[in-house]
Amino acid sequence: MSNDIIISKKPSSIRNLFRDSQLxxxxxxxxxxxxxxxxxxxxxxxxxxxxxxxxxxxxxCPLIEVIEPGKYIPLQSAPDADIRFDVPKYxxxxxxxxxxxxxxxxxxxxxxxxxxxxxxxxxxxxxxIDSGIKLxxxxxxxxxxxxxxxxxxxxxxxxSGPTVVSMRSIPRDKLVKTVxxxxxxxxxxxxxxxxxxxxxxxxxxxxxxxxxxVNIINxxxxxxxxxxxxxxxxxAMKSKPELMITHSPGHMFLTDIKNNEVAVI
Amino acid sequence: MSNDIIISKKPSSIRNLFRDSQLxxxxxxxxxxxxxxxxxxxxxxxxxxxxxxxxxxxxxCPLIEVIEPGKYIPLQSAPDADIRFDVPKYxxxxxxxxxxxxxxxxxxxxxxxxxxxxxxxxxxxxxxIDSGIKLxxxxxxxxxxxxxxxxxxxxxxxxSGPTVVSMRSIPRDKLVKTVxxxxxxxxxxxxxxxxxxxxxxxxxxxxxxxxxxVNIINxxxxxxxxxxxxxxxxxAMKSKPELMITHSPGHMFLTDIKNNEVAVI
Numbered sequence: 001m002s003n004d005i006i007i008s009k010k011p012s013s014i015r016n017l018f019r020d021s022q023l024x025x026x027x028x029x030x031x032x033x034x035x036x037x038x039x040x041x042x043x044x045x046x047x048x049x050x051x052x053x054x055x056x057x058x059x060x061c062p063l064i065e066v067i068e069p070g071k072y073i074p075l076q077s078a079p080d081a082d083i084r085f086d087v088p089k090y091x092x093x094x095x096x097x098x099x100x101x102x103x104x105x106x107x108x109x110x111x112x113x114x115x116x117x118x119x120x121x122x123x124x125x126x127x128x129i130d131s132g133i134k135l136x137x138x139x140x141x142x143x144x145x146x147x148x149x150x151x152x153x154x155x156x157x158x159x160s161g162p163t164v165v166s167m168r169s170i171p172r173d174k175l176v177k178t179v180x181x182x183x184x185x186x187x188x189x190x191x192x193x194x195x196x197x198x199x200x201x202x203x204x205x206x207x208x209x210x211x212x213x214v215n216i217i218n219x220x221x222x223x224x225x226x227x228x229x230x231x232x233x234x235x236a237m238k239s240k241p242e243l244m245i246t247h248s249p250g251h252m253f254l255t256d257i258k259n260n261e262v263a264v265i
Numbered sequence: 266m267s268n269d270i271i272i273s274k275k276p277s278s279i280r281n282l283f284r285d286s287q288l289x290x291x292x293x294x295x296x297x298x299x300x301x302x303x304x305x306x307x308x309x310x311x312x313x314x315x316x317x318x319x320x321x322x323x324x325x326c327p328l329i330e331v332i333e334p335g336k337y338i339p340l341q342s343a344p345d346a347d348i349r350f351d352v353p354k355y356x357x358x359x360x361x362x363x364x365x366x367x368x369x370x371x372x373x374x375x376x377x378x379x380x381x382x383x384x385x386x387x388x389x390x391x392x393x394i395d396s397g398i399k400l401x402x403x404x405x406x407x408x409x410x411x412x413x414x415x416x417x418x419x420x421x422x423x424x425s426g427p428t429v430v431s432m433r434s435i436p437r438d439k440l441v442k443t444v445x446x447x448x449x450x451x452x453x454x455x456x457x458x459x460x461x462x463x464x465x466x467x468x469x470x471x472x473x474x475x476x477x478x479v480n481i482i483n484x485x486x487x488x489x490x491x492x493x494x495x496x497x498x499x500x501a502m503k504s505k506p507e508l509m510i511t512h513s514p515g516h517m518f519l520t521d522i523k524n525n526e527v528a529v530i
Contacts, residue, residue, distance in 0.1 A: 044313075048313040066320055068421065186529055265445075
């Protein structure tokens with residue numbers, strides 16, 4: 001099956017390929033028009049504090065769905081999916097350290113595990129492109145640059161830490177439109193949290209990202225920063241939970257929710 | 266001190282009058298421009314399920330703040346307030362039954378109590394009036410009509426039940442503006458969930474509300490329905506928690522947050 005055929009399929013068909021590991025690959029560009037999510041799975045004893053952390057920090061931690069302890073069917077976002085199999089690749093962290101990458105988590109599943117699905121920037125990038133805003137990292141086939149900032153999240157219980165942002169370089173005459181378009185999507189990180197001078201949010205060298213790829217800011221472009229889904233994972237990891245499961249970078253969970261369904265207006 | 270002087274004060278000054286019970290009265294119209302909230306306090310063993318219920322049902326349960334177990338300072342919404350004293354009147358429910366009304370809860374406070382503050386319709390009503398939309402229940406000095414509908418909430422853990430709505434009668438030529446204005450405020454119930462025929466959402470007699478006052482729908486007006494903050498209280502009560510504390514109807518908690526701060530655009 002060619003890549004183009006796979007990409008244009010419905011989320012459920014692609015999930016089925018992931019389910020029995022026929023396909024293991026990053027999900028960027030797949031099932032266009034549908035929300036993809038970041039994944040974080042934690043034991044129940046962390047769940048209230050972590051849910052509270054997300055409630056207090058909706059920009060870096062925009063919840064699409066939380067699944068009850070021990071349950072693995074995302075009833076709201078993809079009722080025929082199984083969260084133990086349908087993410088293309090998972091990372092297992094034990095006591096805050098990566099222990100392995102796997103293509104399903106059936107054999108380590110436990111009755112006390114709580115699944116958190118977070119909206120991801122693919123949704124608002126699609127909306128930006130649809131609005132005629134060129135995103136140079138996509139044109140250059142690169143990942144966004146991500147930075148640890150000096151903007152503290154609001155702590156909750158054991159969870160605290162700095163906000164991680166993603167940077168996109170936007171033509172100056174598209175700044176207003178960029179704010180307008182992304183404001184419609186608070187459930188997938190929403191409006192930017194900073195426009196312009198990186199130093200003001202604690203980024204000393206824009207050409208030296210903490211995660212992702214280097215991206216050049218061309219003449220006439222302005223760096224624009226969005227709260228990033230790496231934040232909740234980084235914050236959770238800091239507390240060194242005995243077990244934490246995430247997606248592997250770029251290998252997201254595909255939901256049945258259309259991007260425009262999560263728009264607020 | 267005259268009522269007009271009290272009403273126009275800052276939220277913190279009015280809270281101080283509530284704090285030492287100099288004043289015990291409903292808060293409608295007080296501290297205009299600031300968010301007032303509904304209150305629900307539950308023991309920790311209910312807190313994860315209840316927070317999950319709110320996450321799944323943001324329209325009836327729009328969280329403004331959740332305070333950690335045992336803590337009584339709402340750091341985000343009113344950092345100099347004390348939730349044990351600063352609500353004008355509280356209701357204590359034991360095993361789902363109203364046991365008493367009190368003007369502070371200091372002597373029954375416990376280290377395992379979790380406080381939930383929900384946005385309230387006063388904020389979006391102010392925005393509607395500011396946009397030139399007359400609200401006849403206010404002109405007639407009545408409470409809104411509230412109804413139990415056939416719209417089920419999404420259950421979470423032990424919590425489930427029907428959505429309760431408030432009804433406002435809106436001139437037909439203001440319907441579009443009404444949707445636009447309230448859409449900006451998802452944290453205070455947001456856009457309506459139904460416009461027009463009450464029977465479609467299980468309301469057989471619009472002149473016989475389950476809570477609040479009767480309100481007449483005049484010629485040229487259409488009934489518009491919003492998810493209502495009574496929903497989370499009704500849902501929690503159904504589970505008959507050994508202890509639950511709420512505000513007394515109309516006696517809300519006054520925050521320092523301006524209405525326009527919670528607008529999404």
